[in-house]
Amino acid sequence: MESVFVPHKSRKANVSKMERAVRIVVLLAVFLSSEINCQEAILHVSHGNTEREYCIVHNHSWTPLSQTLDAALQYPLVNMTSTVLCNSSGVTPDVVKGKALVVMRGDCDFSQKALVAQSLGATTLLIASNRTLITPSANDSEYAKIHIPLALMRYRDFLEVQVSGEGVQVKLYAPPHSKLDPSIAVMLLIAVVTVALGGFWSGACERDRLKSGVAGGGRGESKAESGELFLYSPLKVVVFVALMCGMLVLMYFFYNVLVYVIIAIFCLASASALFSCLDAVMDLIGCGTGSFSVRNWNLSVRSLILAAVCISIAVVWGVNRNEDRWIWILQDLLGIAFCLNFMKTISLSNFKICVILLSLLLVYDVFFVFITPFFTKNGVSIMVQVALGPDASGEKTQGNMVEVPAEPQTPSEKLPVVMRVPRFSSWAQNLCGMQFSILGYGDIIVPGLLVAYCSRFDVWINSSKKIYFISCCIAYLLGIIATFAVMLLSGMGQPALLYLVPFTLITSAVVAGCRGEMRQFWAGTTYEVRGPERVLDSSREPLLPEGRTDCSVEGDKC
Template sequence: MATAASLARLAAAFVLLTAQVACEYGMVHVVSETGGPKGKDYCILYNPQWAHLPHDLSKASLLQVRDWTGSMLCSPADLPAKGFSNQIPLVARGNCTFYEKVRLAQGSGARGLLIVSKEPLVPPGGNKTQYDEIGIPVALLSYRDVLDIFETFDRTVRAALYAPKEPMLDYNMVIIFIMAVGTVALGGYWAGSRDVRKRYMKHKRDDGPEKQEDEAVDVTPVMICVFVVMCCSMLVLLYFFYDQLVYVIIGIFCLASSTGLYSCLSPLIQRLPFCKCRVPDNSLPYFHKRPQVRTLLLALLCVAVSVVWGVFRNEDQWAWILQDALGIAFCLYTLKTIRLPTFKACTLLLLVLFIYDVFFVFITPFLTKSGNSIMVEVATGPSDSATHEKLPMVLKVPRLNASPLALCDRPFSLLGFGDILVPGLLVAYCHRFDIQVQSSRVYFVACTIAYGIGLLVTFMALALMQRGQPALLYLVPCTLVTSCALALWRRELGMFWTGSGFAKDLPQPAWVPAAADGPQPRVDSDSTTTQQPPGQEVLPASLPAEQPPEPPVPKETGASAPSQEPGSPAGLAPEPAGPPDPSA
C-alpha cells in the first residue's frame, strides 16, 4: 500500500514537472482599434502543447479582443449569443479546468483564449488527449496588465499572441563586464598604491586632518570563519523572513554606500585649489577638528544621493543607475579598507566562499520544498513576497533585447557584490606584492586578466544552462590558479604565500643596522640595474611634490649591495643610522 502511494506521488510529481517544463513565456501585442497610442507588449504564460505561437510578430494574426471577464466560461450558458467568431475572449480564472474553458471558446469560434488571473500565473496544463483536441492557443494574463490595457487603450483593442526566441546572451552583459572588471582593477590598484603611500607618509611629521586616512583592516583566519558563518546565517534568514529583513539590508546599503561614495570623491575634492575655508572654532564632536567646509558639503551630497536612491529605488527606468554607482563606490571603499595580508589568507577566503556559493546555488534546490535555489531566490526576490522589494547588494543592468523572459520574469541582469569583492581582494593583494618585490605589476595585471576571463566563462555557462550561476565557481579557480602559477614560474611562491612579512609591517628603530646575509628581493630584468638599498622605497611618480627627499644613502664598499635583515619585509629594512660596517 505504501509502495503504491509512493508511486502515485512520484507520478504526480512527474506530471507536474512535465507541465512546468512545457510552460513558456510569451507576449501579447495590444493595439487600439481607433488608432490611439502606440502598441504595447504584455507578458503571458502559455503551454505550447495546446497550440504553438509564432516567433515573429509579423506572422501573428491581429484579432479583436472581447472583454468577457465577467464570466468564468465554465458552461455553455456563459457563452455570448453570437459566440466569439474570430475573436480572442478575455475570461476570468476559476471554478473549472483550463480544458473546459478553451473547449467552449474553440467551439464558439474563438481564435485564442486569454485567462485573466489575479493570482500568480501558472501553466495551463492538461493531458495528451486534451492537447490533441484543442487547436487554439490558451494563455494566462495578469489582472494588473488587463487594467493597464483598458486604461491605456480603452476597451476596443486588437491583440496578437506570439513568442519570440530568447537570445543566448543579452547585450547588457557587456556593460556588466566593463563595470565589474573596471571596479576590480581600479580597487586593486588603489588599495596597493594607498598602502605604499601610507608607509611613505610615516616619514612625515604632519598628522593634520588632510594627512589622516582610514586604517586598513587585516583579515585573519578567525575573521574569515566568522564572516562566512554570518553570510550563511543571513542568507537563510532572508530566505525565511525576506519581507522583514529586506528593509534592514536596504538601510545598511544606504549607509555603507554613502560612506563609500564619500571615500571615493574625497581625494578629488582635496585636490581642488579653492574653497579651503574651515569651520570656526567649536567644541562639537568631530567639528572641533575644524574640517574644511567643502568636505562637509561633499558628505551632505553623498548622503543625499543615497537617500534619493532609497526613496525612488523601485523606479526601474533610472534608479538602477544610482544603485550601480553607489554599489561601485561601496566596492572600491571595501577593497581599499579590507586587506588580506598573505596569499594563504586569500586562498582560505576564496575557497570557503567558493564552497558557500556552490552549495547555496546547486545543492539547496534539493533541500527546499519549492525546489528553488536559496541564493537565486534571495538575490532576485521571492515570487510570493508581499513587499516586492529587491536586495540592493547587486549590480543590475536592464536587458537590452526584447524577449519574453525580460518582459515577464527577469528585466535585469544581476551580478552580486561578492563576485566583485572576493576576487578583488586577491587582485589588491597581488598589486601590493608587486610593489613589494618591484615586479612591474605583473601579478596585478595577470590576476585582473584572469578575473575577466573567469567572468566571460560565467556568462558562457549562463547562456548554455539558462539558469542562475554561482560566479565564484568560475572566478575563484581562474584567479587563484593564475596567481599561484605565476608565483611558481617566477620562483617566488614562498614569498607570495607568506607575504614576506608584509602583514607585520611595523616601524623599526632607525639605529638597527641591516644584516648582510638576508635574502635579496627579486628584481625584474626590465627594472633598473642598480639594486636599491633596503631602506629605500620605489615610489610612484604620483606622490605629492612636497614630500621631503629620502635621507642620503651611504656608498657601497663592495661589489654587492647591502642585503635586508632576515624576517623584515623585502625592500623595507630599517635605514642605517651611521656609516656602513666595514665587515659587510
C-alpha cells in the same frame, strides 16, 4: 588509372575554406541557440486610430504565436467574461466564430476552455484573470487537441480594453529575445572595471605607505589608515566566513526584519565609501580643499560639499529603492563605491590567507546555492531567496514557467547586495515588469581582495610591469566570462565564485611559480601588524626589487 595531384597551396586553401565554414556554422549555431521564445507575449489592441499593447502569458510549446506584429493575424474581440466557458451551453456559435474570445478564469482547466472555444469556431482564446498569470499547461494527451492560440491576460487590462466599446481588433504575437542581452556586457564591464580599480587603488595606497615609511626615517614604520583591517590569521578568516554563514541563515529566517537593518547599514556604508572614492579622485586631479575654521574646528569646503552630495545620493536611493525604472543606476553607483572601498580597506597579508579565504567562500557559495534547495520548503536556494527576497517568485520559477502579478502589488523589499542592470532586449519589460541581470557584490569583492593583494605584491617587489596585478585581472575577466557562458547555456543562475576562485588563484600561483617567487608570494608582506602600526619584521626574508638579488636590511634602499 590516373592519379590526381593537389598542389600544397591548393590543399592549404581548401583547409582554410573549411575552417572558415566550420567557424561560420558554429557562430550560426550559437546565434540561433541564443534566440529563445519567451512565455510572455503582447496583446496588440486597435480601435480606429487608437492602438495599445498589454502583457499576456502563453505557452509557446503548446499554442505558439507569431513572432512579429505584421505576421500576426487580426481578429475581432468578443466579450464573454460573463462565463468561464467550461461548456458550450448558452453560447451561440455564430457570435464567436472567427473571433478572439475573452472568458474568465476558473472552474475548469485551461485545456477544457480551449476545446470548447475551438468547437464553437473561435480563433483565439484569452482568459482574463484576477489572480497571478501563470504559464498555461495541460496533460500530454490534451496538447495535440488544441489548435488555437491560448493566453492569459490581466482582468484589469481587459476592463481598459472594454472601455473602447465595439469594433475592437486584436493581434497576439511573441517576439523572441536573445539570451545574449547587452545588459550582460554592461555587467561584465562594471565587474571587471571595479575589480581593476580596487586593486590599483590598494596598490597605490601601499606605495604611499612605503614612501612615507622611508621618508619617516627609513625604519620601515608606517601608520595604517583609519579603519583599515588586516586579515593575517587563518583563525580570523574562518571566524569571518562562519559569521557570513550565520548572517545568511538569519536573513533567511528573519528576512522581513533584518532587511531594514541591512538597508540602513548600506546607506551609511555606501555614502562613506562614495565619499572616500570621490575624495581620492579630487586629490588625484589636484582639487583644493579651501579650509576654514569655526570655533576651533578646522573644516574643509571640499569635504563638506562631497559629504552633502554622498549623503543626498544615499538618501535618494533609500527613499526610492523600490522604483525599478531608474533607481538601479544609483544602487550600482553606491555598490561600485562600496566594493572599491572594501577592497582598499581590507588587506590580505599573504597568498596563504588568500587561498584559505577564497576556498572557504567558494564552498560557502556552492553550498548555499546548490545544496540548500534540498532542505528548504519551496526548493529555492537560501542564497537566491535572500538575494531576491522571499516574494520574488517570478524570478525564481524553474525552466520556462513564468508568473506575472494580475494586480499592482506593493514592492517587496530587496537586499542591496547586487549590481542590477535591466535587460535591454526585454521587449515586454514595460508591460509584464522589468527584468534584470544581477551580480552579487561578493562576486566582485572576494576575487577583488586577491587582485588587491597581487597589486600590493607588485609594489613590494617593485614590479614596473605589474605582472601579478594584470595577470589576476585577466584571470578575473576570463572567470566572469565563463560564469556568464555557463549561465546562458544552462539557463540557471550560477555561483560565480565557482569559476572566479579557480581562475584567479591558479593564475596567480602559476605566475609566482614561473617567476620563482612562490616563497615570497606565499609569505606575503614583510610587515607584521601590531595594533595600528605596520612594523618591519626582520625575521622574514625581505622582498627584493625586480631584477635585484641583494638588499640591505636595516632601512637602506635596495
